[in-house]
Each structure stands twice: as structure tokens, then as C-alpha cells.
Amino acid sequence: MTNTKSTSVEVRLPSRLGYEKVAMSTAAAVAKLMGFREERIEDLKTAVAEACINAIEHGNRLNEGLSVGVVLSSVDDALEVKVIDDGKGLKTIPPKPDIDRKIHGEEDPRGMGMFLIQALVDEAEWVKGGNGKSSYVRLVIRLDKEAE
Amino acid sequence: MTNTKSTSVEVRLPSRLGYEKVAMSTAAAVAKLMGFREERIEDLKTAVAEACINAIEHGNRLNEGLSVGVVLSSVDDALEVKVIDDGKGLKTIPPKPDIDRKIHGEEDPRGMGMFLIQALVDEAEWVKGGNGKSSYVRLVIRLDKEAE
Amino acid sequence: MQTETKARVDRLTSPAGHSVTVLRFEGDIASTSKDAVLGTYQTLPKETTKLVLLDFTKVDYINSSGIALVIQMLIEASNASQKVYAFGLSPHFTKVFTMVGITKYAGLFSGQTEALAAL
Amino acid sequence: MQTETKARVDRLTSPAGHSVTVLRFEGDIASTSKDAVLGTYQTLPKETTKLVLLDFTKVDYINSSGIALVIQMLIEASNASQKVYAFGLSPHFTKVFTMVGITKYAGLFSGQTEALAAL
Ligand SMILES: Nc1ncnc2c1ncn2[C@@H]1O[C@H](COP(=O)(O)OP(=O)(O)O)[C@@H](O)[C@H]1O
Ligand SMILES: Nc1ncnc2c1ncn2[C@@H]1O[C@H](COP(=O)(O)OP(=O)(O)O)[C@@H](O)[C@H]1O
Numbered sequence: 001m002t003n004t005k006s007t008s009v010e011v012r013l014p015s016r017l018g019y020e021k022v023a024m025s026t027a028a029a030v031a032k033l034m035g036f037r038e039e040r041i042e043d044l045k046t047a048v049a050e051a052c053i054n055a056i057e058h059g060n061r062l063n064e065g066l067s068v069g070v071v072l073s074s075v076d077d078a079l080e081v082k083v084i085d086d087g088k089g090l091k092t093i094p095p096k097p098d099i100d101r102k103i104h105g106e107e108d109p110r111g112m113g114m115f116l117i118q119a120l121v122d123e124a125e126w127v128k129g130g131n132g133k134s135s136y137v138r139l140v141i142r143l144d145k146e147a148e
Numbered sequence: 149m150t151n152t153k154s155t156s157v158e159v160r161l162p163s164r165l166g167y168e169k170v171a172m173s174t175a176a177a178v179a180k181l182m183g184f185r186e187e188r189i190e191d192l193k194t195a196v197a198e199a200c201i202n203a204i205e206h207g208n209r210l211n212e213g214l215s216v217g218v219v220l221s222s223v224d225d226a227l228e229v230k231v232i233d234d235g236k237g238l239k240t241i242p243p244k245p246d247i248d249r250k251i252h253g254e255e256d257p258r259g260m261g262m263f264l265i266q267a268l269v270d271e272a273e274w275v276k277g278g279n280g281k282s283s284y285v286r287l288v289i290r291l292d293k294e295a296e
Numbered sequence: 297m298q299t300e301t302k303a304r305v306d307r308l309t310s311p312a313g314h315s316v317t318v319l320r321f322e323g324d325i326a327s328t329s330k331d332a333v334l335g336t337y338q339t340l341p342k343e344t345t346k347l348v349l350l351d352f353t354k355v356d357y358i359n360s361s362g363i364a365l366v367i368q369m370l371i372e373a374s375n376a377s378q379k380v381y382a383f384g385l386s387p388h389f390t391k392v393f394t395m396v397g398i399t400k401y402a403g404l405f406s407g408q409t410e411a412l413a414a415l
Numbered sequence: 416m417q418t419e420t421k422a423r424v425d426r427l428t429s430p431a432g433h434s435v436t437v438l439r440f441e442g443d444i445a446s447t448s449k450d451a452v453l454g455t456y457q458t459l460p461k462e463t464t465k466l467v468l469l470d471f472t473k474v475d476y477i478n479s480s481g482i483a484l485v486i487q488m489l490i491e492a493s494n495a496s497q498k499v500y501a502f503g504l505s506p507h508f509t510k511v512f513t514m515v516g517i518t519k520y521a522g523l524f525s526g527q528t529e530a531l532a533a534l
Contacts, residue, residue: 009170012158017327018181021357022157025177029170042388049359099397102367103374109367112360112396119395165446169476190507197478247516250486251493257486260479260515267514 008073013052015060015068015085020052023070023083030072031079036143043120044079044141050113051083051137059085059135069136077143078122082136089128089135156221161200163208163216163233168200171218171231178220179227184291191268192227192289198261199231199285207233207283217284225291226270230284237276237283301325301332305340308349310415315344318408320351325362333365334372342376347415351408353384363396370401383411420444420451424459427468429534435466437527441473444481452484453491461495466534470527472503482515489520502530 011026013019024045031041052068060066069084097115101107118124123140159174161167172193179189200216208214217232245263249255266272271288302322310316317340321332340348350366352358373380383405385393393399405411425437436459440451459467469485471477492499502524504512512518524530 007162009162009167010158010160011174014155014157019157020359021181022174022177025173026159026170029173033166033169039388042386046359046388046392049357053359053361097396099367099400103371103401105371109364109371110361112363116360116392116395168478187507190505194478194507194511197476201478201480245515247486247519251490251520253490256483257490258480258483260482264479264511264514 007075008071010072011070013056013068013070015056015062015064015066017053017056017062019068020049020056023052023068024049026070027072027079027081030074031141034074034079034143036079036141040141044081044139047117047120047124047139047141048081048083050117051081051139054113054137055083055085055087059087059089061087079141079143081139081141083139084134084136086133087129087135088132090126093126155223156219158220159218161204161216161218163204163210163212163214165201165204165210167216168197168204171200171216172197174218175220175227175229178222179289182222182227182291184227184289188289192229192287195265195268195272195287195289196229196231198265199229199287202261202285203231203233203235207235207237209235227289227291229287229289231287232282232284234281235277235283236280238274241274301329303332303336305336308412310347310412312415314347314415316347316349316412316415317345318349318351320354322354325352325355325358325365327359327361327365329362329365333362334368337369337372342378345376346378348373348378348380349408349411349415350380350382350402351384352382352389355384355389358389358392363393363398366398366402370398374401381405381411381415383407420448422451422455424455427531429466429531431534433466433534434463435468435531435534436464437468437470439470439473444471444474444477444484446478446480446484448481448484452481453487456488456491461497464495465497467492467497467499468527468530468534469499469501469521470503471501471508474503474508477508477511482512482517485517485521489517493520500524500530500534502526 009030011023013022027048028041028045031044055068066086071082073080094111094114097112098107102109121139121141125138127136129135157178159171161170175196176189176193179192203216214234219230221228242259245260246255250257269287269289273286275284277283300323304320306318308316308318319336370380380402382402419442421441423439427435427437429435438455489499499521501521
């Protein structure tokens with residue numbers, strides 16, 4: 001249990017839908033300790049949940065033998081969250097969902113997770129794992145962001 | 149992120165007082181997914197908090213270079229929690245706190261953590277690490293315990 | 297292992313005299329909620345159900361898979377010329393519903409009284 | 416990084432006409448709460464403070480180090496012949512206070528009204 005950066009918290013979850021709620025709770029508790037406002041904690045919770053669901057579903061393909069890693073690091077006034085899976089990562093960033101096209105059956109009703117992540121946090125970056133494994137999404141949410 | 153038992157969640161915390169609240173939230177979320185009643189979740193939260201505080205204070209002696217590990221495993225109808233530190237473990241199980249002796253100054257006002265842990269969960273066991281490291285306390289809390 | 301979603305149907309009449317079918321959800325709105333969301337919606341008789349009001353008061357957790365189920369319901373409702381409204385969302389989920397554009401097809405109200413007064 | 420504990424002092428008079436000093440806490444009651452718990456208590460004038468009522472309504476988290484601070488306050492209060500009572504604890508923390516025996520030296524009430532009525 002040594003050599004962990006003292007301001008980081010790590011969680012490891014099974015690849016089972018529902019367990020994203022565990023990561024949400026852990027992230028919310030870290031953000032609360034850091035002094036984030038309730039409203040930003042809600043944003044973070046949804047972003048972390050969507051990132052974990054994608055890691056479980058797309059990255060680890062619901063294989064319960066694989067786990068999802070969540071690393072929460074507080075750096076100055078920001079919280080960085082990495083959600084790591086064992087997949088090959090994203091091929092392309094999907095287009096912004098279009099509700100009109102969805103309602104008219106021209107687009108899958110799904111496909112809103114990544115859009116929500118980008119809309120709710122200050123930074124979101126998807127990184128492909130070097131060896132076709134350990135891909136991750138990196139989110140950053142900052143304390144006291146003025147514009148909201 | 150491979151080879152983790154699919155029904156276990158792991159958290160790693162810095163040895164800093166306050167971070168026990170992160171473990172409390174994670175444990176509560178796991179217990180909620182398992183279907184524990186709100187009342188038992190409160191018991192679990194206090195037991196996990198006290199175990200983490202002891203790991204931070206006594207096991208890791210507030211050395212922020214060391215981290216505390218919390219492993220939450222759901223086995224059938226029970227949740228097992230191991231709280232692991234880098235210390236040598238307990239010398240002896242301290243006596244049950246005596247409020248009369250405390251009020252009369254015959255006993256330290258502190259020294260209630262281990263008593264609370266034992267009183268709140270179904271099983272509590274302190275295990276000394278083999279090499280004078282990785283000592284842990286193992287807690288078990290069972291779903292639908294009749295007697296309460 | 298995930299929380300089950302519960303759904304209940306109530307038939308109310310708005311002050312303006314219109315029949316309003318209220319779907320009350322409880323628990324999570326997630327991928328596991330298909331029966332609760334779409335299944336319950338599909339039991340409503342199309343001929344007599346013109347106004348549908350979704351009650352999210354007892355829902356704490358909604359994810360994008362759950363929102364996709366609500367969108368599927370909106371598609372079916374649109375095809376049946378029904379109008380869908382919702383109330384009881386927290387400020388956060390009001391923001392999320394607005395971000396994805398659902399509010400364009402399902403008007404949001406703060407509470408049941410406000411919704412009924414407008415229908 | 417831990418939540419700061421806030422404490423406020425109110426002087427009330429019970430229906431029976433006794434002066435009651437209410438210490439209202441907000442935040443955590445933990446090892447970081449020494450100033451809020453003991454410090455605030457120690458500002459009370461010993462001659463005129465005979466009944467102390469602790470308000471835990473706005474406290475969500477109490478750990479054993481926080482309970483130890485309450486016990487230290489009880490020791491000082493006992494030495495000054497003051498009586499201490501408390502209200503606003505959740506069912507869980509009522510159980511915890513009972514387990515460690517604090518209730519033997521600090522009577523618990525469900526709310527402020529019930530406490531004042533009994534003092
Ligand atoms: N962790 C991931 N690993 C691999 N592919 C991913 C990952 N996250 C997202 N994707 C891809 O991006 C697409 C869009 O994701 P998202 O916007 O969350 O919507 P949805 O999950 O509903 O499809 C997914 O369908 C998937 O192909
Ligand atoms: N994880 C641990 N590692 C080493 N010693 C421990 C650990 N947990 C508890 N102890 C010992 O047991 C004693 C009693 O612990 P506890 O009942 O929690 O009360 P307190 O922490 O207030 O002293 C501690 O003072 C310490 O000496």
C-alpha cells in the first residue's frame with residue numbers, strides 16, 4: 001500500500017452495470033472534501049457515472065473478469081479523474097446528439113454519454129492505451145469556476 | 149486492471165484525516181447496491197470510518213507517503229471489508245471503554261473506536277501483517293440479520 | 297443488483313377538464329428501467345391517452361441509457377400524437393434534460409400542481 | 416481540507432424559567448473540532464451557566480475523536496456542577512452515544528422544544 005501520491009484516491013470496480021454508482025459516491029466524497037459546491041458535485045457525479053458506464057460497456061464489454069480503475073487526484077484547485085478500462089479506446093469522438101434527428105428516427109436514441117461528459121466538466125480527453133489496453137478518459141473539474 | 153474478483157471493490161486513500169469519509173461513501177454505495185437497509189448502512193459507515201482513522205493514525209502514523217487500502221467484497225448475503233495499513237498491527241485488544249472512569253478522569257476520554265467497530269458490525273477481526281506490515285482489520289456485516 | 301425501477305399510473309383531470317395520465321417513477325432511470333419506462337408507457341390505451349405527465353420526484357439517479365428510454369417513449373408518443381410533460385426533476389437533471397434537448401419535446405414543470413394548471 | 420466545525424451560542428429561558436445555554440454545532444464533530452467544541456464551551460461564564468444544551472441538528476458526521484471531545488466537555492461540566500443535555504442526533508448517533516454511555520451523563524431529547532420543556 002506504499003508509494004501512492006498522497007493526494008490521490010483510487011477505486012477499482014467490477015465491470016458490472018450499477019457499480020458506476022460506487023464511483024459516483026467516491027468522487028462526490030473527494031470533491032466534497034476539496035470544497036466543491038453541491039451543484040458542481042452533481043455535474044461531476046454524472047460525468048463520472050457516464051465514463052464508468054462506457055468503460056464497463058464499451059471498454060471492458062461487460063466482462064466481469066476485468067475491472068475499471070478510477071483515479072481521483074486533487075491538484076491545487078482542480079480535481080482530475082481518470083477512468084481506465086482494458087479496451088482499445090475510442091475510434092472517433094461521436095457527433096453531438098441531435099434531439100430532432102433522434103425523435104424522427106434518423107439517429108440512435110442512445111449516444112449521449114460522451115456529450116454529457118464534455119458538457120459537464122471543464123476538460124475531457126480520451127486517450128487510447130499504448131498496447132491496445134488501458135485506455136482512459138481524463139476529466140478535470142475546477143474549483144470556483146466563474147462562468148456557469 | 150485485470151484479475152480482480154468481480155464482486156470486489158477496492159479503494160486506496162491517502163493517510164490524511166478526513167479521507168475516512170471517502171471510504172465511508174464508497175462502502176455505503178456498495179452496501180446500497182447489495183440491498184442493505186439504511187440503518188445498517190449507517191452502522192457500516194461508522195465502523196469503516198473508525199477502522200480508517202485507526203489505519204491512518206496508528207497504522208500509518210499520519211505518514212502521507214503511505215496509503216490505506218479498503219477492500220469491499222460481497223460474498224452471498226454478506227459484505228466483508230478489509231482496512232489495510234502499513235503498520236505492525238494491534239498489540240492487544242483494548243478494554244471496553246468505561247464512561248464512569250472516563251468522566252472521573254481514571255481513563256483516557258479517547259479509546260472508543262475499536263469498541264464501536266465491534267458493537268456495530270457482525271464480525272470484527274484484527275490481523276497483524278506477516279512482515280510487520282500490511283496489518284488489517286476485517287469486518288463483516290450481513291444482510292437481513294434478524295437480531296437487532 | 298441494481299435498484300429496481302418502480303412505475304405507477306395515475307389518471308387525473310386538469311383544472312381545464314383534460315384527462316392527464318401520470319407515470320410516477322421511483323428508483324433509478326437506467327438501462328435496467330426498460331420495463332418500467334417503456335413497458336408501463338405501452339400499457340396506456342392510445343385512444344384515451346392524449347396527455348402524459350412523467351413524475352420524477354422519487355428518482356435520484358438518471359443516466360444516459362435512462363434518458364435514451366425516455367427519448368424512445370417520446371418517439372412513440374409523437375407517433376401517437378400524444379403530448380408528454382414532466383415534473384419533479386432536480387435542478388441538476390433539469391439541466392441535463394435541457395442539455396440533451398429533451399425539453400423541446402417534453403415540457404418541464406416544477407411540480408404536479410403547476411403542470412396540471414397548464415394542461 | 417476537512418470540513419470546519421462551526422459553533423454558535425444561544426441563551427434561552429426554559430418554560431420553567433431556567434436559563435439554558437445552547438451550543439449549536441454545524442459540520443463534523445471530529446478531531447478537528449477541538450476549538451468548536453471545547454473552545455466554545457470554555458467561553459461560557461461558569462457562574463451563570465448551569466444548564467448546557469448541545470444542538471446536533473446540523474451535524475452529519477461524528478467520529479470517536481469527536482465523541483472524546485464531548486466527553487472532555489462533560490468532565491469539565493461535571494467539575495463545574497453544570498448539567499449537560501443534547502438534542503438533534505440522528506437515530507444512528509443516538510445509538511452510538513448510548514453505546515458509549517454518554518447518555519448517562521448527557522440526557523438526550525428529540526428536539527429543542529422537548530428539551531426546554533424538561534429543563
Ligand atoms: N471507454 C470506451 N471504450 C471504447 N469505446 C468507447 C468508450 N466510451 C465510448 N466509446 C464509444 O463511443 C460511443 C459513444 O459513447 P456515448 O456517447 O457514451 O454513447 P453510448 O454509450 O450510449 O453509445 C460508444 O457507442 C462507443 O462506441
Ligand atoms: N490499525 C492499527 N494499527 C496499530 N494499532 C492500532 C490500530 N488500530 C487501533 N490500534 C491501537 O488500539 C488502540 C485503541 O484504538 P481505538 O479503540 O480505536 O481508540 P483510539 O484510536 O481513540 O486510541 C489505539 O490507541 C492503538 O494503540
